[in-house]
Amino acid sequence: MKEEELIRQRIVFTGSVQGVGFRYRARHAAALYGCTGWVRNEYDGSVLMEIQGTEAQISQVILALERGTFVRIEGMEVKRIPVEADEGGFH
Numbered sequence: 109m110k111e112e113e114l115i116r117q118r119i120v121f122t123g124s125v126q127g128v129g130f131r132y133r134a135r136h137a138a139a140l141y142g143c144t145g146w147v148r149n150e151y152d153g154s155v156l157m158e159i160q161g162t163e164a165q166i167s168q169v170i171l172a173l174e175r176g177t178f179v180r181i182e183g184m185e186v187k188r189i190p191v192e193a194d195e196g197g198f199h
Contacts, residue, residue: 116145116160116191121173123182125155130179137172138198141165146199160195 121130126149134147134157143161150156159166174181 113162114160114191115163115166116158116189117166118187118189119157119159119170120150120185121155121157121181121183122153122185124178124180126153128178129176130155130173133173133176133179134169135198137169140172141168143169144192144195144198158189159198160191 131147131149134155137143138145138159138161141161143159143165145157145159147155147157147159159169161169170184173179
């Protein structure tokens with residue numbers, strides 16, 4: 109994968125996104141589609157994710173999250189941020 113193909117996004121998810129396996133599903137989907145980054149619950153009930161990969165890989169992860177049985181994403185605030193070199197894995 110060439111460096112210029114990589115993008116990094118900071119995404120805030122709102123809706124039914126805590127207590128429904130969202131972070132577990134995010135880790136699984138990121139590993140499946142080859143993305144790196146992290147995900148965490150926020151105090152306001154939202155979930156914050158930083159994810160790095162190609163645009164296609166990130167789109168696949170988002171689609172996998174939307175297919176979650178109890179997950180209901182009502183809003184997504186997406187911001188493009190600088191790529192982090194040498195990042196490994198997704199936690």
